[in-house]
Amino acid sequence: MQPEHGPAGPLTLYDKIWNSHRVMSRDDGQDLLFIDRHFIHDVTAQSFDMLRQRGLTPRSPERIFGTADHYVSSAANGMSAVTDPERRSMILALQRDAAESRITLFDMDDSRRGIVHVVGPEQGLSLPGMTVVCADSHTSTHGAMGALAFGIGATEVAHVLATQCLWQRKSSNMRVTLDGTPGKGVTAKDLILAVIAHIGVAGAAGHVIEYAGSAIAGLSMEGRLTLCNMTIEAGARAGMIAPDETTFAYLAGRPYAPEGEQWDRAMGHWRTLFTDPGACFNREVHIDVAGIAPMVTWGTTPEYACAIDRRVPDPAMQPDPDLRAAMSSALDYMGLVPNEALEGVAIDRVFIGSCTNGRIEDMRSAAEVARGRRIASGVEAWVVPGSHEVRAQAEAEGLDRVFREAGFQWRFPGCSMCLATNGDIAAPGQRCASTSNRNFVGRQGPGVRTHLMSPAMAAAAAVTGRLTDVRRLLGA
Amino acid sequence: MESLTHLDAVAVPIVVINCDTDQILPARFLQKPRSDDFGQFLFRALRFGPDGAERPGFVLNQAPFRASRIVVANHNFGCGSSREHAVWALYDYGIRAVIAPSFGDIFFINCLKNGLLPIVLPETVVLPLLEHLSVNAGSSISIDLPAQTVSLPDGVSHGFELEPFAKECLLRGMDEIDYTLSHRDRIDAFERDRVNGY
Numbered sequence: 001m002q003p004e005h006g007p008a009g010p011l012t013l014y015d016k017i018w019n020s021h022r023v024m025s026r027d028d029g030q031d032l033l034f035i036d037r038h039f040i041h042d043v044t045a046q047s048f049d050m051l052r053q054r055g056l057t058p059r060s061p062e063r064i065f066g067t068a069d070h071y072v073s074s075a076a077n078g079m080s081a082v083t084d085p086e087r088r089s090m091i092l093a094l095q096r097d098a099a100e101s102r103i104t105l106f107d108m109d110d111s112r113r114g115i116v117h118v119v120g121p122e123q124g125l126s127l128p129g130m131t132v133v134c135a136d137s138h139t140s141t142h143g144a145m146g147a148l149a150f151g152i153g154a155t156e157v158a159h160v161l162a163t164q165c166l167w168q169r170k171s172s173n174m175r176v177t178l179d180g181t182p183g184k185g186v187t188a189k190d191l192i193l194a195v196i197a198h199i200g201v202a203g204a205a206g207h208v209i210e211y212a213g214s215a216i217a218g219l220s221m222e223g224r225l226t227l228c229n230m231t232i233e234a235g236a237r238a239g240m241i242a243p244d245e246t247t248f249a250y251l252a253g254r255p256y257a258p259e260g261e262q263w264d265r266a267m268g269h270w271r272t273l274f275t276d277p278g279a280c281f282n283r284e285v286h287i288d289v290a291g292i293a294p295m296v297t298w299g300t301t302p303e304y305a306c307a308i309d310r311r312v313p314d315p316a317m318q319p320d321p322d323l324r325a326a327m328s329s330a331l332d333y334m335g336l337v338p339n340e341a342l343e344g345v346a347i348d349r350v351f352i353g354s355c356t357n358g359r360i361e362d363m364r365s366a367a368e369v370a371r372g373r374r375i376a377s378g379v380e381a382w383v384v385p386g387s388h389e390v391r392a393q394a395e396a397e398g399l400d401r402v403f404r405e406a407g408f409q410w411r412f413p414g415c416s417m418c419l420a421t422n423g424d425i426a427a428p429g430q431r432c433a434s435t436s437n438r439n440f441v442g443r444q445g446p447g448v449r450t451h452l453m454s455p456a457m458a459a460a461a462a463v464t465g466r467l468t469d470v471r472r473l474l475g476a
Numbered sequence: 477m478e479s480l481t482h483l484d485a486v487a488v489p490i491v492v493i494n495c496d497t498d499q500i501l502p503a504r505f506l507q508k509p510r511s512d513d514f515g516q517f518l519f520r521a522l523r524f525g526p527d528g529a530e531r532p533g534f535v536l537n538q539a540p541f542r543a544s545r546i547v548v549a550n551h552n553f554g555c556g557s558s559r560e561h562a563v564w565a566l567y568d569y570g571i572r573a574v575i576a577p578s579f580g581d582i583f584f585i586n587c588l589k590n591g592l593l594p595i596v597l598p599e600t601v602v603l604p605l606l607e608h609l610s611v612n613a614g615s616s617i618s619i620d621l622p623a624q625t626v627s628l629p630d631g632v633s634h635g636f637e638l639e640p641f642a643k644e645c646l647l648r649g650m651d652e653i654d655y656t657l658s659h660r661d662r663i664d665a666f667e668r669d670r671v672n673g674y
Contacts, residue, residue, distance in 0.1 A: 023666040024659060028641045032656065034666055036674040046510045046560075054653065063674075071507065086507040130674055137558040137582060151582055153560035155589035155651070163656045165663055169639070171581075201494055202552040202578060235555060237581050269672040301494050322550060322603070326493045419503045419557075428526070440498040440556060442521050 010276035012173045013242050014208045017148040017273070021131050023165055030167045035160050037125060037147075039134035040066040040103070041116045043421075045093035047135065047157035058101045060164045065125055066098045067106040069115045070421045072414040074384050079108050087422060112255075114387020114413040117141040117355035121225060122389055124254025128243035128270040133160055138355050138437065140231045144224035145251075146243030146273050148208070151232065171237045172282040174207035175275075178215035180290040185471040187365065188223030189357060189435065189454035191215065192230040193295035193305040199285060201303040204236035207283060210275060211241050215289040221250040222361035229356045230437050233302040242274040294470050296342055297439045297452040299330035304439070305452065306342070308469045314338035333441055334449050335431070342467050345451075349432040350381035350408075350462040351444070352455050354418040357435035358386025360393050362455040366435075367399040369459035369473055375407035376465025382409045382424075384416040408462065420444050433461035477591045479649030483572050483619040485545035488535050489609040495549060496556035497583060501565040503557070514561060515569035536569075540614030548605055548617070549576040554583025563590045573619055575626065577602045588642045591649065593619065595626060595636045605629075621647060 011019070023032040044066075051057070058064060071090045073081035082088050091108065098105035106113040112123060117138050120126040128146035133139060135157045142149035152166065160166055176195060196203070209231050211224075219227070224241050231239025241247075248267065251257045258266045293307035304327070306313070315327035315338065331338065336345070352366050363385060375381045383403050385391035391413055394400055400410045417424045418436035425445030426432050432450050435458050436443075439450040451467060460470040492499075505517040523534050530537045536544065547553075547566065553576040554562060563586045566574070572592060577599040579587075587594040597605075608629060609615055615629040621643065627633045638646075645651060656663075667673070 020670075020672065024662050026641055028639045030639070030641065032659070032663075034663070034670075043506050043559075049510065056653075090507050127674065129672065135558060137556065151558035153558055153563070153582060153586035153589060155560060155586065159653050159656065162653050163660075163663060164667075165656060167641075167652060167656070201555060205552070205578060205581060233556075235552065235580065301496070322491070322493050325491075329492070419498075421503050421506055438496075438498070438556060440496050442502055443498055446521055446526060 010279035012275045012279045012281065013146070013210055013240060013273055014148065014173055015279070017129055017131065018170055020129070026167065030169050032165045033131055033168050034165055035133050036063060036130040037132045038064045038160050039116045039120055039132070039139070040064060040094065041134070041136065042068045042071045042090045042094045044135050044157060045090055045097065047154045047161060048093070048097040050155065050158035051161050056162045058103065058161045061101045061103045063164060064103045066094055066103055067113050067116050067119050068094055068108060069414050072108070072412070072422060074382070074411040074414050074416040074422065074424055077412045084423065111388045111392070114389065115355045115358055115415055117229065118358055118386030118390065121145055121221070122254070122387060124251055124257030127251065127257065127266070128247060129273050133166065137232045138229050140236070140239045141225050141229040141355055143231070143238050143240035144221065144228040146241060146247060146270065148238055148240065150238040171208045172206055173280070174204055174209045174236070174283040175281040176209050176211050176285045176287070177213040178211065178287050178289050179213040180215055180288045181218070182215060182289045182292060185294050185456060185474050186289070186292055187454040187456060188219055188226040190292055190295045191289060192227045193297065193302065193452065194292045195287065196230065196234045196302045197295070197305040198287060199234055201233060201301050202235040204231070204234040207236050209234070209236045209239045211239065216241055217244065220361055221246060222359040225359065226356055230302065233437060243270050294454065294457050296457065296467055298334065298336060298342060299327065300333055300439055300441050302437070302439060302452060304330055308343055308457065308467065310342060312336045312338055312340045312342060343469055345467045346431065346465060347433045347451070347461050347467065348379065348430040349426045350379060350458050351384070351417040351432055351434040351436060352382065352458050353384030353386060353416055354436040355386065355415070356437040357455050358384065358390060358413070360390050362435065363390065363394040363399050364397070366455035366459040367402040369456050369470060370406040370408065370463065371402050373406055373463040375462045379462055379465050381407065381462040382411055382417065384411045385413050387413050406463065417444055433458045433467065477649045477651055480572055480591055480593055480646050481621050483545060484616060486541065486543050486614055487546040487548050487609055487617040488541045488544035489606045490535070490547055490549040490553070491606050491610065493550040494552045494555055497554055497559050497562035497580070498556055500554065500562040501559060506559060506561055510564065513568050514564040518565040518569045538613060545570050545572050546617050546619070547571050547574045548602065548609055549574060550606065551576065551578045551599070553579050555580035558582040560586045560590070563587050563592055567592050575602060588645065589651065591646060593621065593646060597626065597634055597636060601634060
């Protein structure tokens with residue numbers, strides 16, 4: 001059977017990357033895609049076990065890079081801070097599996113270690129036109145580089161380890177065009193929360209989203225990474241942004257980015273990675289970002305988000321009984337009542353970090369709000385940089401001092417309170433202003449109430465002790 | 477992987493919309509070895525209180541549903557985290573099929589890799605079915621995988637779509653790795669001949 005070639009005529013960015021990675025096709029319409037980059041972390045042990053049980057070893061260890069992020073301590077660096085035996089065993093398994101297969105690992109004492117979705121772009125390992133996978137749904141992050149990047153399950157990880165390929169059915173093309181100039185205090189996090197609130201948590205199911213428009217062109221790489229990171233929260237298979245001068249400037253000089261003649265050759269290829277004029281999208285969404293205010297979630301899915309200056313929605317206004325029940329149960333869990341003003345709701349904890357908002361720009365924007373202020377009494381506020389490199393850069397800029405002087409804890413890189421696998425949880429009933437990606441029931445610990453927002457909004461909540469419109473503190 | 481052909485079993489309704497994999501398998505159990513019985517962690521926070529006592533209000537703690545082998549769920553079941561452990565929890569509990577109007581993408585794929593059959597039926601069928609199962613606790617559903625049909629408690633039979641390759645894998649209890657490795661020469665040739673490769 002010969003692989004079918006892509007449709008003639010104009011192609012989307014997704015079409016182009018798909019076609020150039022198709023090894024073969026199967027009768028049922030699935031394609032075998034070649035995988036350029038495979039990231040592993042400390043929740044990959046079970047996949048290596050599957051491989052071992054078959055007597056197989058990784059086919060292409062040079063394409064695999066690992067880092068520990070889920071089970072590391074944020075209180076102190078290094079293995080000695082990981083005391084729980086089961087958590088230790090997950091990191092030890094990663095170390096063993098990487099060593100056995102000669103996979104490059106940014107290990108516990110490595111200055112390049114951090115959250116896998118922060119480290120990949122930062123090290124120049126995630127490049128335009130690549131296929132990128134990892135056993136983590138937020139692998140969609142790397143699509144910001146102009147790559148096709150998506151999360152996979154443990155069995156698929158074993159398949160990629162064994163074959164460096166993956167069977168996939170092609171998703172539909174969807175374009176989300178964000179035009180206009182964001183207002184003061186409005187960040188990439190607010191844009192993506194607005195997109196998800198607009199299309200819903202299943203709004204992009206079965207699709208790969210390409211982001212386009214003047215607001216995307218104006219976004220930094222950090223902002224684009226935030227946007228693509230949370231694309232999975234809209235149910236999409238992946239999110240991507242065509243590489244442009246911003247992308248190339250970000251990549252130049254990164255440790256694993258091509259150099260010299262190889263850079264020139266790569267640039268020749270990268271400049272072809274855009275959606276052709278006239279290419280067909282199965283679905284198009286347009287949003288004018290000028291109408292977006294700083295956002296906050298009020299419920300237990302990321303779609304339950306609205307502008308900070310709004311009130312808690314009333315389930316009684318929802319005609320669909322299932323949706324009404326879901327809203328009511330979300331408000332019950334969150335301890336909020338319909339029509340209550342969101343601004344002013346008292347918070348107990350603040351978490352600034354995660355693969356969504358743990359980058360240097362996030363540190364800067366939170367520090368800008370924290371500078372010269374003190375966190376409110378009774379609030380415990382954490383800053384957890386996404387990687388050691390982010391941490392070192394922030395310290396070089398004096399941001400750690402800004403945070404410490406304001407009463408924040410300046411901690412060590414990892415996933416930390418985003419999903420609390422390392423034990424970083426809040427107490428039942430506590431309300432947390434969080435820059436992470438999921439406000440699911442129990443995500444930050446049993447009974448914990450999570451409000452998703454931008455780093456600047458989280459810093460504002462920290463210093464006032466309440467959900468706060470950051471624009472007030474920025475003097476807008 | 478255990479093969480699956482026919483299933484006639486009690487179905488449990490999970491009514492909540494957008495049931496994410498954090499609810500199916502809370503993240504604190506990701507560190508457990510696969511040799512553990514993940515069934516004990518299924519819907520942990522919904523099934524058990526902080527003291528470990530069963531929450532009597534949760535469906536799986538009600539007598540007629542304890543023997544369930546089929547889950548009937550609402551839209552977007554299994555959205556969120558890619559953790560395959562959510563499928564392992566359902567599987568280890570004894571669940572062999574999940575019926576819903578729509579699924580989280582990655583969860584759907586993970587099901588097929590583990591011998592758990594995900595069936596998409598229209599909302600107009602599933603929503604009344606959820607209500608029926610809630611009112612008539614312990615009702616059974618019959619699934620015929622070779623024929624690709626589901627017989628509901630009202631006696632009506634519905635066909636469902638399934639990719640032929642995935643069906644073959646489920647029927648034979650086979651997985652993809654051996655199949656793909658049999659095409660190793662194609663992969664090697666692709667990697668060798670590609671232009672603009674990394």
